[in-house]
Amino acid sequence: MPEDQNIEWKKTWRDEYLKWICGFANAQGGRIYIGMDDDGNVTGVADYRQLMEDIPNKTVSVLGIMPEVNLLEKNGLYYIEINVAPSTVPVNYKGEYHYRCGSTRQQLKGAALNDFLLRKTGTRWDAVHLHNIHAENLDGASFDIFRRAAKSSGRLSEEDLKASPAELLERLHLAENGVLTRAAALLFHPNPDWVNPGCYVKIGRFSKGSNLLYHDEIQGSLIRLADEVIRTLYLKYFKAHITYKNDVRIERYPYPRAAVREIFFNALVHNNWSDNIPIQIRVDDDKLVISNSCVLPWGWTVNDLTGFHSSRPFNPLIANTFFRAGYIESWGRGISTVLDICLENAYPTPQFVIRGEDMSVIFPVDPSFIGADSTDTPQNLPAKLPSKQTKQKALRELVLAAMGKDPKVSQQAIAEHLNVGRSTVQRIVKSLMDEGLLFREGGKYNGKWIIK
Numbered sequence: 177m178p179e180d181q182n183i184e185w186k187k188t189w190r191d192e193y194l195k196w197i198c199g200f201a202n203a204q205g206g207r208i209y210i211g212m213d214d215d216g217n218v219t220g221v222a223d224y225r226q227l228m229e230d231i232p233n234k235t236v237s238v239l240g241i242m243p244e245v246n247l248l249e250k251n252g253l254y255y256i257e258i259n260v261a262p263s264t265v266p267v268n269y270k271g272e273y274h275y276r277c278g279s280t281r282q283q284l285k286g287a288a289l290n291d292f293l294l295r296k297t298g299t300r301w302d303a304v305h306l307h308n309i310h311a312e313n314l315d316g317a318s319f320d321i322f323r324r325a326a327k328s329s330g331r332l333s334e335e336d337l338k339a340s341p342a343e344l345l346e347r348l349h350l351a352e353n354g355v356l357t358r359a360a361a362l363l364f365h366p367n368p369d370w371v372n373p374g375c376y377v378k379i380g381r382f383s384k385g386s387n388l389l390y391h392d393e394i395q396g397s398l399i400r401l402a403d404e405v406i407r408t409l410y411l412k413y414f415k416a417h418i419t420y421k422n423d424v425r426i427e428r429y430p431y432p433r434a435a436v437r438e439i440f441f442n443a444l445v446h447n448n449w450s451d452n453i454p455i456q457i458r459v460d461d462d463k464l465v466i467s468n469s470c471v472l473p474w475g476w477t478v479n480d481l482t483g484f485h486s487s488r489p490f491n492p493l494i495a496n497t498f499f500r501a502g503y504i505e506s507w508g509r510g511i512s513t514v515l516d517i518c519l520e521n522a523y524p525t526p527q528f529v530i531r532g533e534d535m536s537v538i539f540p541v542d543p544s545f546i547g548a549d550s551t552d553t554p555q556n557l558p559a560k561l562p563s564k565q566t567k568q569k570a571l572r573e574l575v576l577a578a579m580g581k582d583p584k585v586s587q588q589a590i591a592e593h594l595n596v597g598r599s600t601v602q603r604i605v606k607s608l609m610d611e612g613l614l615f616r617e618g619g620k621y622n623g624k625w626i627i628k
Contacts, residue, residue: 181278182206187219189227189256194238196281198269200260201241202292203276211255220253227256239267266296287448287471287533291490301450302359302491306371309356311342315366318397319344322364322501329502348497359493362449363398374452377405381413381459393454398444398494402503405457406437413459417544430545431464435517435526439537441503442510443468446490448533462546464539471533512593519570568604571596575604576614576627583624 182204184196189210200206210231211221221227224247232245244259266273273284273292284292294301319341326332336347341364345351350360361371368375375398380391392412394405416427443455443466451469458465471490489495498504505513511528518525524540571594578590587605591598608614615626 181276184208184279185212185214185216186210187213188221189231191234194234195269195272195274195283196276197235197241197243197258197260198239198267198272199274199276199281201239201243201263201267202274202284202296203262205260205262206276207260208258209255210258211253218250218253218255220255224254224256231256231258239269241267264296266293287451287469290450291448291471300492301448302357302362302493304358305352305355306358306361307355309361309365309371310354311340311345311351311356314341314360314364315397315400316341318364318366318399321403322399322497325501325503329500331500331502348493348500350493350497357493359491359497363494363497365397367395368397369395372449372452374454375449377401377455377457379405379408379413379457379459384461399497399501402441402444402498402501405440406433409436409457409459428542428544430541431539432517432521432523435514435523436464436466436539438504438510438514438517439466439526441498443537445495445498445504446470448490451533462541464541465536466539467534467536469533470530470535472530472535509593516570516574516594519573571600572604572608575601576608579614579625580627583626585625 182200183206184200186193186208187210193208193210196208200208210227211219211224213219228245228247232242236242241260241263243261244257246257246259248255248257273289275282275284275292291301294304323337327337336344339347342351342354345356345360345364350357350363358372362368362375365371376393376395378391378393381389383389392408394401394408396404410429410433414429414431416429419426419428440455440457446468447455448469448471453469455466455468458467495504495506499506504510515525517523523542526540527538529536529538574594575590578585578593587601588598591601594601605614609616613628615628617624617626
């Protein structure tokens with residue numbers, strides 16, 4: 177019974193452990209054992225009689241909740257179990273809000289605290305109702321863009337596509353009885369920066385020494401931003417290397433368009449717009465940086481983002497609308513898709529950096545562009561289109577990465593994650609095992625992969 181999300185061991189009682197009780201109540205609940213060491217061995221507590229009175233009294237007076245406090249005995253040693261149920265309302269410790277995350281306790285602050293308080297009341301930030309904006313105030317062109325995209329994606333019925341703006345908002349759960357949500361305003365208002373300051377995108381082109389050469393501020397609904405920002409980057413900020421193969425013109429940009437598009441759309445969907453800070457895109461000679469304010473799910477790190485994970489959008493209503501338009505997927509595969517695109521097309525792998533509540537995705541420039549004159553379109557640079565051998569190597573690396581993340585993962589799960597046939601994964605696994613790089617320990621259903 178090791179320490180985990182729901183279990184904590186303490187040798188003795190201290191009043192500061194009320195913070196741990198607060199954290200359990202605000203999360204999924206859990207149990208604290210007083211009189212056990214870090215290895216889970218019972219060491220006992222001498223003052224258990226007094227603690228059986230003090231702990232319930234202090235919990236009620238400080239936290240306002242009543243956990244179940246039990247006296248247990250093992251080998252003549254008494255220890256205490258504090259069983260904390262998850263609370264349906266926010267619980268605070270002297271004005272501080274704590275949350276159990278993995279085997280740690282975190283104090284919630286800033287945007288994370290705001291999100292927590294909203295969720296505890298059954299509301300998400302983008303679902304808050306606005307009574308001063310109505311469907312007739314929204315941008316008709318944004319609805320046209322959305323309808324075209326949704327028709328291409330096939331994720332809305334013909335009946336939904338023909339609905340009026342007011343009816344469409346209701347069907348997308350962006351309005352209730354004619355009252356618009358904050359998500360509806362950001363998605364379709366012609367000037368969402370008026371509704372929520374900071375709702376726009378800044379793009380800057382920098383030279384060596386961080387000198388700003390030129391910049392743009394692109395404003396409009398999130399639907400318009402999704403349509404315009406990528407076009408602006410590839411028309412104004414990036415130049416392609418042009419080559420010819422059998423008289424066919426081949427353009428290769430310094431950054432893979434599909435991957436940049438995926439990251440930017442994810443920034444629009446997951447951005448913490450309540451910070452009132454615009455999404456910022458910085459273009460340097462050697463890199464592209466896309467930055468936005470974010471609140472990761474509890475306990476998540478960069479490793480969780482780049483590995484297998486469920487879809488956990490910060491703004492669910494905005495995410496659903498982008499999904500219906502075909503802009504994003506709904507299975508938490510956005511980052512994996514970006515890594516796949518870069519590997520399969522021989523681009524450098526992007527870096528994911530989190531500093532506080534800011535997330536930046538850094539795309540290194542394609543090496544063939546380093547030192548090249550940005551005003552030229554050289555004919556003698558290689559197109560660097562991915563060969564079959566390059567794709568095979570990338571898939572081998574992705575299969576090994578999946579097994580390294582979860583040694584018990586099935587070949588079928590890997591195939592579904594990589595969006596390839598199971599036979600492809602089986603062929604790669606057989607090749608890796610024949611080369612002595614991969615081994616299988618245990619049976620078909622209870623075994624695990626061992627990477628040499």
